Amino acid sequence: MPSIVDNDESALIHACIAQESGAWASFVRRYGRLIRVTAADLRSRNRAYSCDVDDLAAYVYERLLDDSCRRLRRWEGRSKFSTYLVHVTLNLCRDYIAKHGEERRVERWRELPDWLRASVPPACELDRQEQIEAMLRAIKSLSPRQAMVIRLRSEGRSLREISQIMHIPEGTAFSLSTRAIACLRTRLADHSFGEHK
Amino acid sequence: MNGDPSDPKAYLLELALALAAQDPIESRLAPYQAKVQADAGLTRELARMMDVLYALSQSALSPDHTCLSDEVLAAYFEGGLDQEDRAAAETHFAECPEAVHRLCELHLAMKQVQDVDEPASLVLRLFQGGIDFVRVPAALFCELANPATALLAGSEATLPPQSRVWHQQFGDTKLLMQIVHESANSCSLAVVAVDRCAEAQQLTLCQDGAIIQSEPLTVDRPVLFLGLAPGRYGLALTSHQNEHFEIDILTEDE
Numbered sequence: 001m002p003s004i005v006d007n008d009e010s011a012l013i014h015a016c017i018a019q020e021s022g023a024w025a026s027f028v029r030r031y032g033r034l035i036r037v038t039a040a041d042l043r044s045r046n047r048a049y050s051c052d053v054d055d056l057a058a059y060v061y062e063r064l065l066d067d068s069c070r071r072l073r074r075w076e077g078r079s080k081f082s083t084y085l086v087h088v089t090l091n092l093c094r095d096y097i098a099k100h101g102e103e104r105r106v107e108r109w110r111e112l113p114d115w116l117r118a119s120v121p122p123a124c125e126l127d128r129q130e131q132i133e134a135m136l137r138a139i140k141s142l143s144p145r146q147a148m149v150i151r152l153r154s155e156g157r158s159l160r161e162i163s164q165i166m167h168i169p170e171g172t173a174f175s176l177s178t179r180a181i182a183c184l185r186t187r188l189a190d191h192s193f194g195e196h197k
Numbered sequence: 198m199n200g201d202p203s204d205p206k207a208y209l210l211e212l213a214l215a216l217a218a219q220d221p222i223e224s225r226l227a228p229y230q231a232k233v234q235a236d237a238g239l240t241r242e243l244a245r246m247m248d249v250l251y252a253l254s255q256s257a258l259s260p261d262h263t264c265l266s267d268e269v270l271a272a273y274f275e276g277g278l279d280q281e282d283r284a285a286a287e288t289h290f291a292e293c294p295e296a297v298h299r300l301c302e303l304h305l306a307m308k309q310v311q312d313v314d315e316p317a318s319l320v321l322r323l324f325q326g327g328i329d330f331v332r333v334p335a336a337l338f339c340e341l342a343n344p345a346t347a348l349l350a351g352s353e354a355t356l357p358p359q360s361r362v363w364h365q366q367f368g369d370t371k372l373l374m375q376i377v378h379e380s381a382n383s384c385s386l387a388v389v390a391v392d393r394c395a396e397a398q399q400l401t402l403c404q405d406g407a408i409i410q411s412e413p414l415t416v417d418r419p420v421l422f423l424g425l426a427p428g429r430y431g432l433a434l435t436s437h438q439n440e441h442f443e444i445d446i447l448t449e450d451e
Contacts, residue, residue: 033423034310041309042302071267078278079271086310087271087303094302112216112247115234119244131249139253139291144284147291153214154250155301161218165304166287167276181210188210 009081017069028061031085035060038089048097059096060089138187146180149173206239213246254294265289265296274303370398370414370434383426389419403431 015023039056075084139147152162163173208229233239273286365372371391400420401411412420
């Protein structure tokens with residue numbers, strides 16, 4: 001398989017790992033904006049506005065240098081470095097936000113229509129865990145791709161986004177989703193999701 | 198949960214997934230949504246279904262769980278894994294809400310990043326590959342002064358809708374410029390020489406007399422001015438004959 005790694009990119013990463021003079025400055029010039037945009041995006045999606053984007057970016061640089069650039073050394077060229085870096089930046093920023101007490105996934109209930117939001121049950125109800133386990137068992141009975149589609153949908157991703165994420169046509173995503181839903185419907189036929197036990 | 202297709206209960210899961218994704222409700226589901234909405238018991242059941250799906254996406258993993266490596270996840274996202282590794286990754290995603298969550302976050306982040314990078318790569322492609330292979334609807338090039346842009350008409354690829362491309366003459370040097378509104382408060386400008394580029398030309402962006410950024414103009418890569426706030430800027434090309442013009446970057450509502 002031909003390498004997807006740009007030679008310049010690879011050379012720069014290796015120069016950073018070897019701590020060559022000027023390499024880190026080039027790294028910051030080349031990827032600084034990518035890191036900032038990624039950090040700012042995550043901060044905004046997590047509504048962690050008390051975390052400054054500069055602090056997040058500085059934390060990312062600090063961690064990238066940790067342990068003789070361990071995170072850079074882990075990149076072996078299977079993906080583009082920029083994609084890998086975005087992923088690592090997201091992980092690091094999430095850690096930073098969690099450490100500063102700001103972690104909260106966006107409450108999707110906030111986006112629900114009023115008629116439905118009022119019915120959202122409290123998380124402490126006793127039968128909730130049982131229903132979650134029933135759903136888990138039902139999802140395990142699906143094929144991996146069907147289960148992945150259901151997991152992505154329960155993360156709030158649309159079929160179009162799922163088709164992009166899984167590199168499949170939108171029609172295939174639709175078909176996987178429809179079959180998975182039909183299967184779950186059968187498996188969950190004996191479970192009520194509405195009433196207290 | 199009911200398996201009878203004529204019963205609105207049979208559609209609760211689909212409704213829950215559509216509402217979680219904030220997808221528009223399909224017309225075939227709309228009557229069932231109306232029935233669910235009109236019935237307090239069904240509404241509770243739908244809310245409970247969504248609650249369970251939400252809890253699933255956050256369910257804790259066992260301590261000995263080994264997630265996908267950062268690089269494998271990034272390679273899956275790019276579609277760069279071979280069939281065997283891809284299937285293994287998908288089996289993992291089917292069981293690991295954390296990996297799915299990270300994949301979704303990567304997808305959302307890359308959308309932002311690609312939106313930022315796209316104009317630069319477009320200008321590069323325009324210049325390096327020759328204009329005729331970049332297929333863009335002609336309407337988007339309405340501001341291009343060069344009649345050769347007619348070559349671009351009649352095909353399907355698109356520029357970001359909030360972008361503009363035009364030619365700018367600086368003395369003897371013709372520049373291709375693209376501006377993209379990334380948001381209401383931020384734009385990026387990419388500049389590349391088109392037909393002539395004298396040695397030692399310097400492109401300088403100024404605002405209120407202060408230099409924002411100054412870069413040598415080269416023939417093979419665009420000069421990028423990223424993250425510009427709305428305002429009036431001066432763009433100067435310094436060479437044997439100095440040229441200068443003003444560029445206004447406006448907010449969307451202006």
